[in-house]
Amino acid sequence: MAVATTNRMTGEERREHVLAAAKREFAENGYHATSTTRIAKRAGISQPYIYALFPDKRTLFLAVYDATVARVTAAFVAAAESVEGIDEKLAAMGEAYSEFLEDRVELQCQLQAHAAAAGDPDLQADIRAGFSSIWRAVAKATGADQERLVAFFAYGMLLNVGAALDLPEVAEKGC
Amino acid sequence: MAVATTNRMTGEERREHVLAAAKREFAENGYHATSTTRIAKRAGISQPYIYALFPDKRTLFLAVYDATVARVTAAFVAAAESVEGIDEKLAAMGEAYSEFLEDRVELQCQLQAHAAAAGDPDLQADIRAGFSSIWRAVAKATGADQERLVAFFAYGMLLNVGAALDLPEVAEKGC
DNA sequence: GGAAACTGATAGATCAATCAATAACTCGAA
DNA sequence: TTCGAGTTATTGATTGATCTATCAGTTTCC
Numbered sequence: 001m002a003v004a005t006t007n008r009m010t011g012e013e014r015r016e017h018v019l020a021a022a023k024r025e026f027a028e029n030g031y032h033a034t035s036t037t038r039i040a041k042r043a044g045i046s047q048p049y050i051y052a053l054f055p056d057k058r059t060l061f062l063a064v065y066d067a068t069v070a071r072v073t074a075a076f077v078a079a080a081e082s083v084e085g086i087d088e089k090l091a092a093m094g095e096a097y098s099e100f101l102e103d104r105v106e107l108q109c110q111l112q113a114h115a116a117a118a119g120d121p122d123l124q125a126d127i128r129a130g131f132s133s134i135w136r137a138v139a140k141a142t143g144a145d146q147e148r149l150v151a152f153f154a155y156g157m158l159l160n161v162g163a164a165l166d167l168p169e170v171a172e173k174g175c
Numbered sequence: 176m177a178v179a180t181t182n183r184m185t186g187e188e189r190r191e192h193v194l195a196a197a198k199r200e201f202a203e204n205g206y207h208a209t210s211t212t213r214i215a216k217r218a219g220i221s222q223p224y225i226y227a228l229f230p231d232k233r234t235l236f237l238a239v240y241d242a243t244v245a246r247v248t249a250a251f252v253a254a255a256e257s258v259e260g261i262d263e264k265l266a267a268m269g270e271a272y273s274e275f276l277e278d279r280v281e282l283q284c285q286l287q288a289h290a291a292a293a294g295d296p297d298l299q300a301d302i303r304a305g306f307s308s309i310w311r312a313v314a315k316a317t318g319a320d321q322e323r324l325v326a327f328f329a330y331g332m333l334l335n336v337g338a339a340l341d342l343p344e345v346a347e348k349g350c
Numbered sequence: 351g352g353a354a355a356c357t358g359a360t361a362g363a364t365c366a367a368t369c370a371a372t373a374a375c376t377c378g379a380a
Numbered sequence: 381t382t383c384g385a386g387t388t389a390t391t392g393a394t395t396g397a398t399c400t401a402t403c404a405g406t407t408t409c410c
Binding site for chain 2: 027028029030031032033108111112114115116117118119124127128131132135149150151153154155157158160161163164165166167168169170
């Protein structure tokens with residue numbers, strides 16, 4: 001037989017492909033409703049091979065979440081460095097977040113992570129750490145006070161919900 | 176054998192007991208990670224009997240969500256009626272929402288509903304309808320403009336996340 | 351005795367994870 | 381320049397657990 005291996009990859013390459021596939025699936029269906037079979041199918045590999053790349057489903061989920069945190073943080077910091085003044089920085093960061101809006105995957109990922117964290121102490125610890133890390137990065141990059149930070153993140157959370165629900169009420173305005 | 180039925184109830188009574196049990200379970204673990212077995216165990220009945228009270232798990236989940244929407248809406252409307260002035264009404268409603276904070280179940284329920292809705296068109300339609308209904312109720316009860324409504328709901332969403340993650344950053348302030 | 355409340359048993363599907371095995375690439379030696 | 385040994389990538393088969401939903405039957409009350 002030997003149907004010809006269409007594409008054999010480096011472990012590292014494959015790992016990133018799996019991460020990308022998992023991101024899409026987790027974003028849409030959440031942690032528990034996403035099966036490793038679906039992720040594997042989307043990544044174009046067999047289901048058991050996932051376990052050669054990640055020790056378990058939970059670790060894969062957290063890897064996806066950590067990557068999202070890293071991307072969001074990087075976008076925020078870059079935006080903040082592009083202008084001067086606290087309010088200007090916050091506005092620029094709001095703009096940056098809007099880019100994530102086009103492809104809602106990033107936002108839904110966060111929402112799913114927060115939901116999954118609620119009932120799972122281990123997950124909760126890691127995900128709270130990720131959230132706090134973004135919070136601290138924004139605080140440091142802007143120098144904003146607690147009140148403005150709360151408003152900024154509150155609006156971000158509303159955008160997340162808007163992305164999940166396809167809300168008409170949350171398709172406009174910029175903070 | 177016949178171990179003696181400890182407590183036999185009306186269908187309606189039992190239904191509400193199941194709703195209460197389901198609320199706790201869904202709030203903590205979300206739609207997919209909550210099994211009907213766990214709900215039944217918490218409600219003190221056998222698992223199959225749930226299907227005599229609700230046609231399926233999805234309907235039960237939506238019933239829980241609808242009840243939450245009703246409670247939140249009622250609390251908001253009552254708070255708004257207690258004072259005069261748009262800002263005063265919004266502040267009173269923020270106060271009312273804080274009451275839900277003590278028992279985080281209500282907040283987590285919403286977060287879980289939003290997450291479950293993301294990847295399920297049918298669920299999404301119902302849950303978006305619930306969210307919009309709260310939004311409209313608040314708009315009508317306060318007469319606030321879109322900008323203030325966005326800020327109000329944004330803060331609410333942040334509280335939801337705070338409840339799910341046990342965030343230190345979101346344990347203070349009142350809008 | 352008949353309706354309403356309730357359970358036991360179970361079918362059928364799915365899922366995370368393990369294991370043994372195979373295919374393909376790398377690179378040094380002949 | 382080929383051979384082959386070792387390494388890396390990848391899969392098939394399978395296990396045991398779990399979950400939704402159904403159905404037939406039993407208890408309890410009026």
